[in-house]
Amino acid sequence: MSNDVLILAERVDDRIALVSSELCGIGKKLANEKGGSLVALLLGGPGTNDLAKGLISLGADKVLSAEADILTGYNNSAYVKVVDSAVNEVDPAIFLVGCTSVGRDIAPRIAFRHGASYANDCIELSLEDGMLCAVRPVYAGNAISHVRSKGTSINMASIRLKAFPLTDVEEGRAGEQVQIDVSIEAGELKMNFIESRQVESEGVRLEDAEYVVSGGRGLGGPEPFQQLAELGKLLKAAVGASRAAVDAGWVPTHMQVGQTGKIVSPMLYIAVGISGAMQHMVGAGPSKNIVAINTDAEAPIFQRARYGIVGDYKKVIPALTKKFKDLLEN
Amino acid sequence: MDIIVCIKQVLDHDIPPRDFKVDEEKRAVVPPANVPPIISNFDEYAIEEAITLKEANGGKITLLTVGDESSRDSLKKCLAMGCDEAILLNDSAFEGSDSFGIARILAGAIKKIGSFDIILCGRLSSDWSFGTTALALAEALDLPSVSQLQKLEANGDTLRCERVLEDGEEIVEVSMPCLLTASNEINTPRLPSVKGILMASRKQIPVWGAGDIGVDTSQVGAGAATLELTKLYKPDYSTLCEFIEADSLEEAAEKLATRLREDKII
Ligand SMILES: Cc1cc2nc3c(=O)[nH]c(=O)nc-3n(C[C@H](O)[C@H](O)[C@H](O)COP(=O)(O)OP(=O)(O)OC[C@H]3O[C@@H](n4cnc5c(N)ncnc54)[C@H](O)[C@@H]3O)c2cc1C
Ligand SMILES: Nc1ncnc2c1ncn2[C@@H]1O[C@H](COP(=O)(O)O)[C@@H](O)[C@H]1O
Numbered sequence: 016m017s018n019d020v021l022i023l024a025e026r027v028d029d030r031i032a033l034v035s036s037e038l039c040g041i042g043k044k045l046a047n048e049k050g051g052s053l054v055a056l057l058l059g060g061p062g063t064n065d066l067a068k069g070l071i072s073l074g075a076d077k078v079l080s081a082e083a084d085i086l087t088g089y090n091n092s093a094y095v096k097v098v099d100s101a102v103n104e105v106d107p108a109i110f111l112v113g114c115t116s117v118g119r120d121i122a123p124r125i126a127f128r129h130g131a132s133y134a135n136d137c138i139e140l141s142l143e144d145g146m147l148c149a150v151r152p153v154y155a156g157n158a159i160s161h162v163r164s165k166g167t168s169i170n171m172a173s174i175r176l177k178a179f180p181l182t183d184v185e186e187g188r189a190g191e192q193v194q195i196d197v198s199i200e201a202g203e204l205k206m207n208f209i210e211s212r213q214v215e216s217e218g219v220r221l222e223d224a225e226y227v228v229s230g231g232r233g234l235g236g237p238e239p240f241q242q243l244a245e246l247g248k249l250l251k252a253a254v255g256a257s258r259a260a261v262d263a264g265w266v267p268t269h270m271q272v273g274q275t276g277k278i279v280s281p282m283l284y285i286a287v288g289i290s291g292a293m294q295h296m297v298g299a300g301p302s303k304n305i306v307a308i309n310t311d312a313e314a315p316i317f318q319r320a321r322y323g324i325v326g327d328y329k330k331v332i333p334a335l336t337k338k339f340k341d342l343l344e345n
Numbered sequence: 346m347d348i349i350v351c352i353k354q355v356l357d358h359d360i361p362p363r364d365f366k367v368d369e370e371k372r373a374v375v376p377p378a379n380v381p382p383i384i385s386n387f388d389e390y391a392i393e394e395a396i397t398l399k400e401a402n403g404g405k406i407t408l409l410t411v412g413d414e415s416s417r418d419s420l421k422k423c424l425a426m427g428c429d430e431a432i433l434l435n436d437s438a439f440e441g442s443d444s445f446g447i448a449r450i451l452a453g454a455i456k457k458i459g460s461f462d463i464i465l466c467g468r469l470s471s472d473w474s475f476g477t478t479a480l481a482l483a484e485a486l487d488l489p490s491v492s493q494l495q496k497l498e499a500n501g502d503t504l505r506c507e508r509v510l511e512d513g514e515e516i517v518e519v520s521m522p523c524l525l526t527a528s529n530e531i532n533t534p535r536l537p538s539v540k541g542i543l544m545a546s547r548k549q550i551p552v553w554g555a556g557d558i559g560v561d562t563s564q565v566g567a568g569a570a571t572l573e574l575t576k577l578y579k580p581d582y583s584t585l586c587e588f589i590e591a592d593s594l595e596e597a598a599e600k601l602a603t604r605l606r607e608d609k610i611i
Contacts, residue, residue: 116510120492123480132571135476153473157365161576205489211515268530283610304610323586326594334598342606
């Protein structure tokens, strides 16, 4: 086994996804401690070889790129095959992926195949006697667990989005690039990628927003989300929701904040008619300031909020919108 | 269409944080008294999807769980929802298994069952959230897998699967046999009917141990786990909330806005 750290970078359209930068940052740190290099792997369709070069300026000493038409859309069988061959070639001590719909779909299969240890959705990673140690919230954040790899072959982990800082870009950094052969016969796989649909968010994306206004079951229906959008517009905010609002069919699924939704970290998160269940707070918790508007003074959201109003949103939201207008437009 | 659904029984995820207790010494969660365990949330969606498929295509649904005797309650509930058979995988050699160990146990049981078309699981367990067991099981059985499904359609021998992504969705076609994991967008789980509960109460739930399924006991249980749990504790997230009060809610809202301005938050 080498002392190298391998990371699985990702691309979105024609960019390297942010998670790749988070992975490079922590990956580099662990590689330095191990005395190995940081190797970054990028898979995708046309343009991947070119894009992958950018990973060198994010700290990768070596970049492996796999470019092939069959990798244009995500297909578990094809991706696992290519990632597996990269893992065999690098023989890393540590292999990190993002806790994304791609990373968490690949990692368990690779880990099982290699007899590796695997910690999912980690918020901290460190080394102890050369073994990977991870901090991961469990029971939706009701408890925090610390785990240590027991010295199996490869130590693997997936990192929670936004839990690790982005790495600095260092233009002109030297590094090696290797293009890996993708030899997948048509018909060899038991699955086919058909298409993907990207939701275009109107205005700011939730995960990038400095302000977020979110609604929950307490709104009682889809219409009040219009009011939240109006309030949000004044702040250039993104509108989010709880799973209860999504499950009720009031808003689409990509608006969900939480454990299985988005993780947001705005300056201000306004939670309207949301009780503050732990699974929701996994996503809303990183916000710098939380305002809660809820009729129930006992709602757990108030234990996580900096400011709160106990009362009906129907009265609070219009007045808040009006006052924001005064303050922000003058 | 023969379907196998793997479910996990867990502590009720709705218990308030203040009732959630951890024994730091034993590094274990202490279930509060009088709170019955439940079926892991996403597994209910897996069950519902299996029943929908069976209603449309015929076939049989077999439930599997690796757990102790108390897991019979959750298996009964799934039988009452409309599943046909349930098997409890319980053996002292299984205790302390990690996700990979559980996957090996499930794989052993599935090999013993023999033929099937689809294995359905939840996308993530609501207690330890490993997000590992289902895909490791697919790997153990060398099956194609599609995770976090929000929609499923059967067309002859292939399945058209829609996966939920962070910002959209993706459609893949997969051939059977395969393993799928369900997300909550996929359906609305039904409640067991009275008739279902009656039928379920008459069903036998056999127990299979390591010997029955030919699992190598050195590959499962605490000894085979790849991670060691070194610490477990309750975090303190609480902040001091400043409740904004006024004669009317409208005034409170105005005060809040002003306050946010003063504190340079907006
Ligand atoms: C495995 C798992 C994963 C999950 N993942 C997520 C996730 O990613 N995101 C997520 O959000 N949830 C998630 N959940 C669900 C979560 O546990 C809660 O059920 C959900 O967050 C509750 O949504 P809510 O706060 O909108 O609804 P409720 O809990 O029903 O709260 C509604 C609130 O509105 C208040 N209210 C009512 N009327 C008014 C009014 N007129 N004005 C003001 N307030 C009012 C009520 O007092 C109440 O506090 C998950 C659950 C599980 C088991
Ligand atoms: N002990 C178990 N018995 C049967 N199935 C399980 C067990 N643990 C996990 N699973 C299945 O694997 C899914 C993912 O669980 P996890 O890997 O713990 O997040 C669950 O939703 C179940 O479908």
